[in-house]
Amino acid sequence: MNYKKFGKILSLKFYMFNYREYLEVIRKDQIFNATFRNGSTVLKKKERKAIEYKTVKLYRKYQVNIGNIWGYFYRWRLERKAVKTGIEFLGNANIGEGLIIGHWGRIIINGNAKFGNEIMITHNVTIGRDIRGKRKGAPTFGNRVCIRANSTIVGNITIGDDVLIAPNTFVNFDVPSHSVVIGNPATIHAKTNATEGHLGVLDYEK
Secondary structure, eight states, X not given: OOHHHHHHHHSGGGGOOOHHHXXXXXXXXXXXXXXXXXXXXXXXXXXXXXXXXXXXXXXXXXXXXXXXXXXXXXXXXXXXXXXXXXXXXXXXXXXXXXXXXXXOSOEEEOTTOBOOSSEEEOTTEEEXXXXXXXXXXXXXXXSSEEEOTTOEEEXXXXXXXXXXXXXXXXXXXXXXXSEEEEETTEEEEEOTTTTTTTSOOOOTTO
């Protein structure tokens, strides 16, 4: 018998929803989404009811409850939701503060991909792993990265801060900070404030 696992199940903490952590992280998501969608710090009623934001909320409930019964429940909910929305997190709990799902549709995020803060992912995006060679593994993203429609990012690569990945782009190489990546085969174009206007603003002081 695994006494450590058995003791965990008997613990009161195993059954407690982490409300404080959830409220803090979803407050930042709300600001990040609102500043992108309507230019304020408050989401409109229609925006709060949208599938995209509801999926963000469901993901955060899963993320902050990893290791307790609610984490298992919300992972199951995410998997069920994916049948309708096409948005598959595959157990990934590595997305930092500030997440925008631009439009719902087929989105696949490898469970081992790592993300910084202030990330936007939109429809028909695949973030996957390479299974062999020097790029074996999954991507790591910095802060303020915008991934536009129909793009694929794959392999053990590093995407820097302030990077815009344009629609229909295939990326399997490292990308430096302050860059726009375009095309297939992709090319890198250096640009200061590459994501300006493409993301919301996450005010850490609020």
